[in-house]
Amino acid sequence: MSIILDHVNYVYGGDTALAVHALKDINLVIPDGQFIGLIGHTGSGKSTLVQHLNGLIKPTGGSIYFNGEDIHADDYDKKKLRSKVGLVFQYPEHQLFEIDVFSDVCFGPRNLGLSRQETELRAYAALKQVGLEDEYFYQSPFDLSGGQKRRVAIAGVLAMKPDILVLDEPTAGLDPKGRDEILDQIAKLKEETGITVILVSHSMEDVAKYVERIIVMNQGAVMYDDVPREVFKHYRELEEVGLAAPQVTYIMQALHKNGMPVQTDVTTIAEAKDEILRVLDGQMRVTEQMQDLGAM
Numbered sequence: 096m097s098i099i100l101d102h103v104n105y106v107y108g109g110d111t112a113l114a115v116h117a118l119k120d121i122n123l124v125i126p127d128g129q130f131i132g133l134i135g136h137t138g139s140g141k142s143t144l145v146q147h148l149n150g151l152i153k154p155t156g157g158s159i160y161f162n163g164e165d166i167h168a169d170d171y172d173k174k175k176l177r178s179k180v181g182l183v184f185q186y187p188e189h190q191l192f193e194i195d196v197f198s199d200v201c202f203g204p205r206n207l208g209l210s211r212q213e214t215e216l217r218a219y220a221a222l223k224q225v226g227l228e229d230e231y232f233y234q235s236p237f238d239l240s241g242g243q244k245r246r247v248a249i250a251g252v253l254a255m256k257p258d259i260l261v262l263d264e265p266t267a268g269l270d271p272k273g274r275d276e277i278l279d280q281i282a283k284l285k286e287e288t289g290i291t292v293i294l295v296s297h298s299m300e301d302v303a304k305y306v307e308r309i310i311v312m313n314q315g316a317v318m319y320d321d322v323p324r325e326v327f328k329h330y331r332e333l334e335e336v337g338l339a340a341p342q343v344t345y346i347m348q349a350l351h352k353n354g355m356p357v358q359t360d361v362t363t364i365a366e367a368k369d370e371i372l373r374v375l376d377g378q379m380r381v382t383e384q385m386q387d388l389g390a391m
Contacts, residue, residue, distance in 0.1 A: 097162065098125040098148055098180070098259065104156035105143055117143045118154070119315040125259070125293070130285055132302035132323075133295045135312030136337035141295050142185075144312065145261045148293070149173075149180035178207060181252035185264040185295075187244040191236040196227070196247050199236050203255045214254075221250040226280050242273035249277075253284070259291040260284075266301065274298075278305055303327065303341040303362040311338070324360040343367045 105118040117140050125131065125148075135141040146152045147159060150166050150173045159166050166176055184190055193199035200218040209217070222232065225246040231239065236247050245265055252260060262281065266274040278294075282305050285292050296302050302309060302323065309326045311319040313336045319326045327333075330340035330348075340362075347359045347367060357374050361367050 097127060099123070099160040100147070100157070101160070102157040103147060103154045103159060105147070105152065106155045109155060117315050118147075121157070121317060123310065123317065123320070125291065127258070127291055128289045129291055129308055130282070130306045131291075131293045132306035132309045133293055133312065134297070134299070134302055134309060134338060135318075139312040139336075140315040141312045142263060143315075145182060145263055145293065145295060148259070148261055149177045149182055151182070178203070178255045179257050180259045180261065181255055181257035182261045183245075183248050183252050183263065183265060185267055187241075187248035188237070190248045190251060191244060194235065195233045196222070196236050196239070197232040199247060200250045200254050203251055207255065217254040217256065218250070221254040222247075224253055224280070224284055225250045226276065240273075242269050242277065245269070245277060246280075249281075257290070259293065261293045261295070263295045264297065265294070266296070266298070274301065281305075299327075299339055299341045300343075303343075323362045327362055328360055 100121050100123045103121040107115040133141050201214050204214045204217045227246045327340040327344050350357050351359050357370050
């Protein structure tokens with residue numbers, strides 16, 4: 096169920112003196128099964144872009160296709176689209192409103208016209224997928240911690256069984272443990288189901304660790320669209336638009352500058368560890384060979 100954006104433009108406040116060109120000639124193909132990171136500074140257009148993916152916003156120019164169909168055609172079923180392209184907002188409070196957690200997660204599948212049994216089975220499975228314990232099922236969602244609220248909001252979307260899951264800053268304001276727990280659950284879900292995941296994030300470390308493709312937005316346009324190691328090679332250009340590379344990129348650059356012949360395009364701590372050990376192992380071998388020659 097791929098999404099195609101064809102020359103998409105969007106203007107806030109068109110035909111007024113306060114018009115803002117939020118999206119500028121966006122051309123993207125989002126195929127099945129990818130884990131995509133969408134990054135950009137505040138005001139770059141990334142949140143506007145994701146709200147186009149399930150028809151919450153209609154472009155002022157260009158077209159959007161889902162599974163080959165124009166989602167803004169007069170006879171297109173947007174209700175069906177929104178069950179297939181699930182959007183989790185940055186602030187979970189915007190999506191939670193029922194008396195308890197379980198009822199909240201049941202809301203989406205119930206509105207699809209499913210039976211009570213199927214609705215509750217989906218809700219239970221979704222809550223388990225996000226790692227929420229049974230003891231919280233019948234508490235008010237507003238009594239939960241920030242991380243738990245995010246899990247419930249994600250579960251509410253997963254209960255619809257979407258083909259594409261869009262997460263707008265799902266770990267904002269969480270501590271490192273909570274952030275890792277949520278993203279690990281998402282990565283596990285993607286691995287088990289093959290769902291397409293689009294992660295909007297300010298954390299370069301999170302993006303580098305989890306995604307296989309990065310789309311960088313700047314001033315409403317796509318600046319880069321490539322695999323992480325290629326995107327982060329442009330760390331100087333990213334800095335110029337208010338972004339950065341993962342910290343490990345700067346560490347590897349510093350090591351290389353100071354004479355250690357490491358590859359500088361690694362993007363995660365695990366990759367950096369392997370690369371540093373590779374170089375150290377090579378240097379030790381050279382030292383041992385030199386010692387052997389000296390002993391002759």
